[in-house]
Amino acid sequence: MDGVATFETVLLLLAAVVALHALALKLRLPPSAALLVGGGGLAFIPGIPQVSFDPELALVLFLPPLLFEGAYYTAFGRFRRHLPGIIGLAVGAVVFTTVIVAEVAHMLLPELPWAACFALGAIVSPPDAVSARAVLQHVTLPRRLQALLEGESLLNDATGLTLFRFAVAAAVSGTFSGGAAVGSFAMLAFGGAAVGWVVGRLGVFAVKLLRDQTLIVTTTLLLAWTAYLAGEALHVSGVIATVAAGLVFGWHQHVVMPARVRIQGSAVWRTAVFALEALVFILIGFQLRAIVDRAGGLQEVVSTMSGPVLCVLAAILVARFLWVFGSEGVLTALRKLGLKVARPLGPAQATVMAWTGMRGVVTLAAALTLPAAFPGRDFLQITAFAAILVTVILQGGTLGLLIRLVKPRDTDPPPQVSLPEAEAAVAHAKLAAAEARAYDADGQLIHPQLLDQLRGRARATDRYAAEPDGFMDGIQSHFEVLLAAIAAGRAELIRLHREGRIEDEVLHDLERDLDLEEVGILFQRGAQVDLR
Structure with missing residues (x-):
């Protein structure tokens, strides 16, 4: 052959x-x-x-x-x-x-x-x-x-x-x-x-x-x-x-x-x-x-x-x-x-x-x-x-x-830190790093919106760690709104490209940002997204 x-x-x-x-x-x-x-x-x-x-x-x-x-x-x-x-x-x-x-x-x-x-x-x-x-x-x-x-x-x-x-x-x-x-x-x-x-x-x-x-x-x-x-x-x-x-x-x-x-x-x-x-x-x-x-x-x-x-x-x-x-x-x-x-x-x-x-x-x-x-x-x-x-x-x-x-049961001892607790620990570490850098040399707050966002995230993960099932029931609609917003943004981006109003490079750059944002939301929502 x-x-x-x-x-x-x-x-x-x-x-x-x-x-x-x-x-x-x-x-x-x-x-x-x-x-x-x-x-x-x-x-x-x-x-x-x-x-x-x-x-x-x-x-x-x-x-x-x-x-x-x-x-x-x-x-x-x-x-x-x-x-x-x-x-x-x-x-x-x-x-x-x-x-x-x-x-x-x-x-x-x-x-x-x-x-x-x-x-x-x-x-x-x-x-x-x-x-x-x-x-x-x-x-x-x-x-x-x-x-x-x-x-x-x-x-x-x-x-x-x-x-x-x-x-x-x-x-x-x-x-x-x-x-x-x-x-x-x-x-x-x-x-x-x-x-x-x-x-x-x-x-x-x-x-x-x-x-x-x-x-x-x-x-x-x-x-x-x-x-x-x-x-x-x-x-x-x-x-x-x-x-x-x-x-x-x-x-x-x-x-x-x-x-x-x-x-x-x-x-x-x-x-x-x-x-x-x-x-x-x-x-x-x-x-x-x-x-x-x-x-x-x-x-x-x-x-x-x-x-x-x-x-x-x-x-x-x-x-x-x-x-x-x-x-x-x-x-x-x-x-x-x-x-x-x-x-x-x-x-x-x-x-x-x-x-x-x-x-x-x-x-x-x-x-x-x-x-x-x-x-x-x-x-x-x-x-x-x-x-x-x-x-x-x-x-x-x-x-x-x-x-x-x-029906084999998992008889191994549970991990010392659960997934919700680990997520809360990560959120507080991010907040602490942001708080240390959110003020200028004179003590003036220069990143208020970012600090509010990270504080909100830390509070949310604390509630998630305390009651995972109940928290996730309420947060699903939040993720659905975010995904719908990303889909609308992607549709608008494609419309602009199809009409010849933006270049291919702009399409690829913004589409990549939307894709990464969507993958992050799907991971947070707990969807079976496997990047392997």
């Missing part, structure tokens, strides 16, 4: 992404499942060009920005507080699932070498960050559960990819050392964290030096690939390096990044992440045709592989339930013995945790990198695709229903 044909195919895929995503929203289906199924269906249409991608390129292209963006917006305080539980899932659950899947695969297919069985387990064991965020952004979860799932999705790819590389090396060389594997994983993890910290700090330094907002936003995009490629070049975990860089940069961006850059950057990142996530799922769907053809056709796959594949899928689901509820049992027993290392999640949250385990791009990319002569290659690739298809559609499609059924 030449360059022009490749570009035309990418445009076709983007058009399919828009159509399938819009259809999924209309039918209230998970967009990731619609894209996955739609991509698989499109791949079998006669005349549609076969789309393939280099799996190593796919990891480098898609994984770093999605991991970086997820880490950038991670609630770092909760991430740090629940790090032991996150590591338990990202390392313990992945290793446990790998072992269970390997045992089941070897029992079903004794002719398959143990190294190949462990490679299969490593391929299908890590829940995918892309799949997880695609599903979690459409549901509401308790804070601790959200932190555990987000943290797991950021770190477990490193575990799965490390296990996979050791298993492939063992299958090729015929030797394996458990002690060497543990030591190597520790070096990869700590080395990746160190590289990511350095890249994150360099990003913060660069933002301080740069003045142009477009250059700053571009730099944030480059940080993701810089961290990943630097980690891989230094033979440590590029995944952990990317996550660490995102956490460091996300922690400091509130201080070093101007507000206008944050708004522009959020819009850029949101569009980029949407496009990358959507392309990942539709490309995964497109790989179905090539994988099935290599395995001998659909009839051959169904007749010879369906039984073992279904057993492996069952093992994946059962292994996660065993790990989650086994961990619950251990925590409960420790608390009864007086060791309050952590609170159990409880049956409702544990059920939701056990049901979240969607696989995605890392699983497919790892499967596609298997050498041509690798034992059981066709079976491993078919199983990998089936794991993605079943977990995204079955688990991702029913997660919302499960949450509504079990």
